Amino acid sequence: MSAKNLLEVQKITMQFGGLKAVDSLEFHIKEGELMGLIGPNGAGKTTVFNMLTGVYQPTSGQVVFAGMPLKGLKPFQISHLGMTRTFQNIRLFKELSVLENVLIAGAQHLTYGLGAAVMQNSLFLKEEKSLREQAMHLLKIFNLEGKAHAPSMALPYGEQRKLEIVRALATKPQLICLDEPAAGMNHQETHNLMDLIAKIRKEFNLTVLLIEHDMKLVMGICERIMVLDHGIKIEEGTPQVIQNSAKVIEAYLGVDDEDNTAEVH
Amino acid sequence: MNSPGQDFIQHLINGISLGSIYALIALGYTMVYGILQLINFAHSDVYMVGAFAAYFAAKLLGLNNSPGIATLAILLIASMVACSVLGLAIERFAYRPLRKAPKLNILITAIGVSLLLQFSCQIFFGADPKVFPNVIEDGVLTEVFGVPLKMNDVSVLAVTLVAMLSLHFLIYHTKLGRAMRAVSQNRTVASLMGVNPDRIISFTFIVGSSLAGIGSVLVGMKYPKIDPLMGLMIGMKAFVAAVLGGIGNIMGAVLGGLLMGLSEQMVVGYLSSTYRDALAFGILIVILIFKPSGLLGKGGVEKV
Amino acid sequence: MLKALKNPFLALLAMLAFGAIVNVAFNSFIQLMLVIILINMILAMSLNLVNGYTGQFSLGHAGFMAVGAYASAYLSTQMPLLPQPFEIFSFLLYALVGGCLAAAAGFVVGLPSLRLKGDYLAIVTLGFGEIIRVVLQSTPAVGGARGMFGIPGPSEPKFIAGYIHASIWVIITFFVIWRVVKSTHGRAFLSVREDEIAAEAMGINTTKAKVRAFVLSSFFAGIAGSIFAHFTNYLNPSSFSFARSVDSVIMVVLGGMGSMSGAILAAIFITVMPEALRPLQELTGVDLRMVIYALSLILLMILRPKGLFGNKEITDYVRKKSS
Numbered sequence: 049m050s051a052k053n054l055l056e057v058q059k060i061t062m063q064f065g066g067l068k069a070v071d072s073l074e075f076h077i078k079e080g081e082l083m084g085l086i087g088p089n090g091a092g093k094t095t096v097f098n099m100l101t102g103v104y105q106p107t108s109g110q111v112v113f114a115g116m117p118l119k120g121l122k123p124f125q126i127s128h129l130g131m132t133r134t135f136q137n138i139r140l141f142k143e144l145s146v147l148e149n150v151l152i153a154g155a156q157h158l159t160y161g162l163g164a165a166v167m168q169n170s171l172f173l174k175e176e177k178s179l180r181e182q183a184m185h186l187l188k189i190f191n192l193e194g195k196a197h198a199p200s201m202a203l204p205y206g207e208q209r210k211l212e213i214v215r216a217l218a219t220k221p222q223l224i225c226l227d228e229p230a231a232g233m234n235h236q237e238t239h240n241l242m243d244l245i246a247k248i249r250k251e252f253n254l255t256v257l258l259i260e261h262d263m264k265l266v267m268g269i270c271e272r273i274m275v276l277d278h279g280i281k282i283e284e285g286t287p288q289v290i291q292n293s294a295k296v297i298e299a300y301l302g303v304d305d306e307d308n309t310a311e312v313h
Numbered sequence: 314m315n316s317p318g319q320d321f322i323q324h325l326i327n328g329i330s331l332g333s334i335y336a337l338i339a340l341g342y343t344m345v346y347g348i349l350q351l352i353n354f355a356h357s358d359v360y361m362v363g364a365f366a367a368y369f370a371a372k373l374l375g376l377n378n379s380p381g382i383a384t385l386a387i388l389l390i391a392s393m394v395a396c397s398v399l400g401l402a403i404e405r406f407a408y409r410p411l412r413k414a415p416k417l418n419i420l421i422t423a424i425g426v427s428l429l430l431q432f433s434c435q436i437f438f439g440a441d442p443k444v445f446p447n448v449i450e451d452g453v454l455t456e457v458f459g460v461p462l463k464m465n466d467v468s469v470l471a472v473t474l475v476a477m478l479s480l481h482f483l484i485y486h487t488k489l490g491r492a493m494r495a496v497s498q499n500r501t502v503a504s505l506m507g508v509n510p511d512r513i514i515s516f517t518f519i520v521g522s523s524l525a526g527i528g529s530v531l532v533g534m535k536y537p538k539i540d541p542l543m544g545l546m547i548g549m550k551a552f553v554a555a556v557l558g559g560i561g562n563i564m565g566a567v568l569g570g571l572l573m574g575l576s577e578q579m580v581v582g583y584l585s586s587t588y589r590d591a592l593a594f595g596i597l598i599v600i601l602i603f604k605p606s607g608l609l610g611k612g613g614v615e616k617v
Numbered sequence: 618m619l620k621a622l623k624n625p626f627l628a629l630l631a632m633l634a635f636g637a638i639v640n641v642a643f644n645s646f647i648q649l650m651l652v653i654i655l656i657n658m659i660l661a662m663s664l665n666l667v668n669g670y671t672g673q674f675s676l677g678h679a680g681f682m683a684v685g686a687y688a689s690a691y692l693s694t695q696m697p698l699l700p701q702p703f704e705i706f707s708f709l710l711y712a713l714v715g716g717c718l719a720a721a722a723g724f725v726v727g728l729p730s731l732r733l734k735g736d737y738l739a740i741v742t743l744g745f746g747e748i749i750r751v752v753l754q755s756t757p758a759v760g761g762a763r764g765m766f767g768i769p770g771p772s773e774p775k776f777i778a779g780y781i782h783a784s785i786w787v788i789i790t791f792f793v794i795w796r797v798v799k800s801t802h803g804r805a806f807l808s809v810r811e812d813e814i815a816a817e818a819m820g821i822n823t824t825k826a827k828v829r830a831f832v833l834s835s836f837f838a839g840i841a842g843s844i845f846a847h848f849t850n851y852l853n854p855s856s857f858s859f860a861r862s863v864d865s866v867i868m869v870v871l872g873g874m875g876s877m878s879g880a881i882l883a884a885i886f887i888t889v890m891p892e893a894l895r896p897l898q899e900l901t902g903v904d905l906r907m908v909i910y911a912l913s914l915i916l917l918m919i920l921r922p923k924g925l926f927g928n929k930e931i932t933d934y935v936r937k938k939s940s
Binding site: 420436552553 | 737747751866905910919
C-alpha cells in the first residue's frame, strides 16, 4: 500500500461548554480506502463529521484534506475541495424535486454567470444539459430515475437515504462521509445499499468514511475501523482486530444495539 | 441659564427615565423571543392598547383629574389587565395554531396581528391623539445639583424598579419562573419533565404584556398624548434595546433599554432631535455588524 | 441569442396591444390604475425573489423603492430629456440608474444582515426603510418633508408613454427573475430556503446566494420606484412608509411564496381591492382596507400557510388538468 493520505486528522477536540464531545482525536484515511467509524450512541461520531465538513470549527487541532488545512474554511469551500457528506437525520431539500436536489449539488461545477442564465446563451444551454445528464445518470445507478420529478419528501424513507447519497455524489467528491446511511432500513435494503456503496466506490474512485451503528454491517465492508467512545478513540484496526478488542466489547456492553435514540447531533 | 454640568445631569435624568420605559417594553420582546424565538411584532400594539385601557379606565372611574398614588395604581392595574388579556388572546388564537409552522409564517402572522390592532384601534378610537389623564401631580420633588427632579421621573423610576424586582423574583425564585427558564432552554425536555409548555408560554405572554402595560401608563405620564400608532416607534426602539442587550437575555433587555434611553437623550441634547429616531436604527445596524448576539447574549451553535 | 429574446418580445407586443385597447376603451382612472398595477407587479415579483424563493424575510422593500425613485427623479432634473421619439430611452436610463443605486443600497444592507440567522434581516430591512425615510425628509435637495415636485415624466399622451415604459420593465423583470430562478443560480436560492446547512454541505455559498437574491430584488424595487416617480411627477418620503413594504409582503404571501404567477395575480388583486372597498369605506366612513389586509394575512397564515398558489405556477394547474 503506497497510497497517500487523503485525510489527516490531527488531534481535534470539540468542546461544548463543559462537555468534550470529541477529545484529541487523531486518524487518517488513505486514498481509496473505505473506513468505518463506529461507537455507541453519543460517542461523538456525528460531531466528527461536523468538524470535518466545516459545520463546526474544532476547538483545537486541525484537519488536513488533500494536503490542505481546513481551518477557517466554510462547509461549501470544503465541498469544493472534494469532501462531502450525507446527514444522519436526512436533510434533503424537501419541497424540491428529486432531480433538483441533485442539480443543486452539481452547481459547483458550472461556470456560467447570471447574465448567461438570463440570455440563455450556448454556454448556459450546454452546461445545463450536461448537468442534467450527469444527474440522471447518478439517479439511474440508484434506481431513482423514474422519480426524478417527484418532490423529494414524497419518497419512501429508504429512497430518501439513497437520494442523500446521490446528492452527495453529484458534488463529485474524492471523499464521501456517510452518516448512518442504512439507519431505518431493513435487512434486505441494507444489503442492497452496501452493494451500491461498493459499486460507486469503484466507479467514481471514491474514498469513503462510513459511520454506522450496526457493527455487523461495518465489519462486512470496511477495510479499517475506528471506534469512538465518549469522544475518545478507543480502538482502530482491521475488522478482526475490532471484533476481538476487549475495549470495544466493553464500550458496547450494556448498550442496546437497536436503541436508536438520536445522539448529540 | 443652566451650566453645562446641570444640562448634563438633566439629560441623564431624562435618559434614565426614558430608558427604564424602553427596558420595560424590551423585556416583553426578549421574554417571548427567549421562549418562542419569535419577534413579537404585536408587542408594541399591546402596549398601545394598554395606554388606551388606562385612558378609558380613568374616564369611566372619573379619575381624569385626580392625580395621586391611588390613581396611578388603578391605571396601572387596568392597563396590565387589559394587556395580559390581549397578549394571552394573541398567543392563543394567532401564534399557537402555528407552533409547528415555519418561522416565516409566524413572523408574518405577528405582523398581521400588529397591523390589525393598529388599524382596528384607529377605527374604534379614532386616529387623532387623545390626552392622557393627569396621573401624578408633576411638581418638583427636590433639586439635584440645581437640577429639578420631577415627580414624574421619580414615579417612573420607582414603578420600573418595583416591576423589575418583582420580575426578578418571579423568574429566579418561583416554581413558575423555573419552568419558564426550563421551557426557554429546551421545550421538549421541559415537557418531558412534566412542564406544560403551552401554559408556560401563555404565562410568558401575560408577564411580558403586563410589563408593556406598565410602560404605557408611564409613557402616558411623561408624554400625555396617545394614539393608535404610538407603539410603532417606541416598539422599534425597545426591540433594538432588546437586541442591543442580547435578545433572549433578561438583564440584557434592562441594560439595552437604559443605554438606548441615555444615548437618545444625549443625541437630542447635544446634536439634534432630527436624528432621534434614526439613532435607534443606526445602533441596530452597528450591533448587527459587530456583535449580533448583543452585549450580554451568547452566540448559539446551530444543531445539525 | 436572438432566440432568447423572442418570448420577451412577443410578451411585450401582447402587453402593448392590451395597452392600446385600454387607451381607447377605458377612462383615465382605469388607465392610472393599470400603470400602478404594473408597478406593483414589479415590486411583488422582485420581493418574491427574497421572501419566496430564497426564504429570507425583507420588510424594507419600500426603502429600496424610495432609493430608486429619488435617484431617478433627481437625475432627471439634472439632465435634459432626449427629444421625441427617443424620450423613452431617457426614462429607461433613469430607471437603470435608480435600479443600480437601489441595488447598491441592497448590497450594503444585505451583506452584514444576511450572514445572520432568521429574523434579523426583517428588523434590519425595516430599520433601513425608516432610516431612508428620515434621511429623505431632511434632505432639502430632494424637497425634504414637503416632497419633490415637478419631476419630468413621459410627455403626452401620458398614459401610453407611461404604460410603455412600465411594460418594458415588467417584461424585463419577469424574464430576468424567471430565468435566474430556473438556472443553477436560482436553484441555489431555493436550496437556501429549503435547508441552509445541507446547501452549504453541497457546495452552495449560501451567503453569496442570499446577497445576490437580495441585490437583484433591490434593483427591481428601485426600477419600480423610478417608474412611480416619473409617472406621478411627485415624490414624498411618506409614500415609502412601512405600509408600502407591508403591501409588497402581502402580495408575495397572498400569491404564494415562490410563485411568480401568484405574485402577479396578487399584485393585481391588492391594487384593485382598495378601490373595490371604496363604497364600503364611504358607507362606514372608516378605512377598513388595512383591517381587512391584516385579518386576511393572519387567516391566510393559519389556514393556507403557503399562500394561494404555494410554490406552484398557474401553468402547473393548467397542465395537470389537460393531461
